[in-house]
Amino acid sequence: MDNICHTLVGAALAESGLKRRTPLATATLLLGANLPDVDVLSYFWGTDAAIAFRRGWTHGVLALALWPFLLTGLMLAWDRWVRRRPEAPARAGALFWLSVVSILSHPFLDWLNTYGMRWLMPFRDVWFYADTLFIIDVWIWLILTVGVVWSRLRARRGRPDRERPARVALAAVGVYILLMAGSQLAARAVVRDGFGGSGPLMAGPLPVTLLRRQAVADLGTQYAMGTVDWLRRPPLAPQPPRLLPKGDAHPAVAAAAVTREGRIFLHWARFPYFRVDERPESWVVRMGDARYTINPATGFGSLTVTVPKEKTQ
Helix, strand or coil: CCHHHHHHHHHHHHHCCHHHCCCCHHHHHHHHHHHHHHHHHHHHHCHHHHHHHCCCCCCCHHHHHHHHHHHHHHHHHHHHHHHCCCCCCCCHHHHHHHHHHHHHHHHHHHHCCCCCECCCCCCCCCCECCCCCCCCCHHHHHHHHHHHHHHHHHHHCCCCCCCHHHHHHHHHHHHHHHHHHHHHHHHHHHHHHHHCCCCCEEEEECCCCCCEEEEEEECCCEEEEEEEECCCCCCEEEEEEEEEECCCCCHHHHHHHCCHHHHHHHHHCCCEEEEEEECCCEEEEEEEECCCCCCCCCCCCEEEEEEEHHHHC
16 A cells, blocks of 8 residues: 555554553554555665565565564664653553554555565565555545544544544444455456456456456456446446457567566566567567556556567577
């Protein structure tokens, strides 16, 4: 998920009553909810490095075991050497458990979208996808923002039930995720029945809408693509589906796949396909990922590799 969502989750946890557990509780929850995304710094080394590193080492089981200790240590150091206030010092135990809760919320939310998560890093470099929420979910933004603002307004007025709106918002987001997960499972069954095939498939969320899902099914040499719309009968269209050839038989594709950027992209790509253009002395191999684009020439989810013709002979 995006960092606005992660930050709102941390803020809602704080306003639900957790901020009263210890000094620096709110800061800990906000930082912890975003901490695994420190891997965004990999973009300074280029898109290839970012694709290879994102949602891996900093999101995997080893990092998740270590981050709470690091964040707790940083907050205690800040409390001792910077804050230096006459109020009571921050409590290490409370900071640690707040770190655990907020940090674990991050990979869980990231796993829920179609980009996926590498839970087992660094031990196994395998992607996992829940296909439940769109990566920027405005409904979660809205629910959590209302809960956080309402709780803060009640706190300013001295209301004893100040935490209730934030708690209701968090519960509502939990119910929303369960409903969207149920929609995803039902849509997968519809896609499997409608498009056939025994390979991987996706019934991914679309932005803003709650009742439509993007359908992609691997049929072997091509992908079947369409949309599941719960307001339509039948819900899956078009029939027959739009077909996207993989185009992976050309020898230039194999040559492009063993380049550094090709290996990185194809490990990340979930539904890869290829277009090959000929030039006088080379082949231009355009790679795309059908979950994000059907135009492999430009945009997110695409890569272009130039292969000399002598490497395909």
